[in-house]
Amino acid sequence: xAGEAKAIRALAQLADHVHWVREWxxxxxxxxxxxxxxHPESYRFDRSATPPRPWVDRPAGxxxxxxxxxxxxxxxxxxxxxxxxxxxGQCETGWVESPYSYEGYKRCGLASAALRSLRRTYPxxxxxxxxxxxxxxxxxWSSVSAGIPGGYTQRERCHHVDPWRTRRA
Numbered sequence: 618x619a620g621e622a623k624a625i626r627a628l629a630q631l632a633d634h635v636h637w638v639r640e641w642x643x644x645x646x647x648x649x650x651x652x653x654x655x656h657p658e659s660y661r662f663d664r665s666a667t668p669p670r671p672w673v674d675r676p677a678g679x680x681x682x683x684x685x686x687x688x689x690x691x692x693x694x695x696x697x698x699x700x701x702x703x704x705x706g707q708c709e710t711g712w713v714e715s716p717y718s719y720e721g722y723k724r725c726g727l728a729s730a731a732l733r734s735l736r737r738t739y740p741x742x743x744x745x746x747x748x749x750x751x752x753x754x755x756x757x758w759s760s761v762s763a764g765i766p767g768g769y770t771q772r773e774r775c776h777h778v779d780p781w782r783t784r785r786a
Contacts, residue, residue, distance in 0.1 A: 625725045628671050628692055632730035633737060635688070638675035672734070677701055684778060688731050695719070698727035704739050705777045710767070711735070711742040712774055732761050732769075743767030747774055 671692065677685035682701070689699040700716040713735070716728045736744065744767040750758050762768040 622725065625692055625697070625722060625727070628690060628697070629726040629730035631670075632672055632690070632727075632734040634670055635672045635674045635734065635738075636670040638673060672731075688735060690722075690727050690731065692722065695721075697722035697725075698731060700728065700731050700735075702735060703774070703778050704742055705775050707777050708775045709741050709743065710772070710775060711739055711744050712747050712772070712778070713744060713769065714747050728757065729761055736765065744769055745772035746770070747772075 671690055673689050673691065675687055675689070677687050682703075685701055685703045687699050687701050690697045696719060698716070698718045700713055702711060702713045704711040713732065716731070718725070718727055732744075736742070744765055746758075746769050749771055758769050762770075
């Protein structure tokens, strides 16, 4: 058991080695279907397959979350952690929401590592959250927000990220 906890903590050290996914399809694309037809022995489409790297950054995949992405960590084939985020390049502001470590992976440093990796990926961005913080999560947010521009404080998303918002003067 101690060896597995050590391996999970080592996973947190790999947070900057991310596999970026442009699309996260619900079904194979037309190119996949052509490959399957031309070379059926080499065709593999398994959405539940283990990703090539333990950290994955993919589109959120929800129609109301256009532009949002999910940074996730996999331990072997298990989803260990995920956080939703969006970055507005025009306002140089980013929002994170719902960081969640699954059972067996809590308090291993995955959330802190993911947020640190996002800050390294987008170095000029001020980071906020869209909602309030649960009382139980306040120690976590205060520890990860120390010295961070924006400090993961609550702030409404801009009209670039949420187009239905009207501009405020």
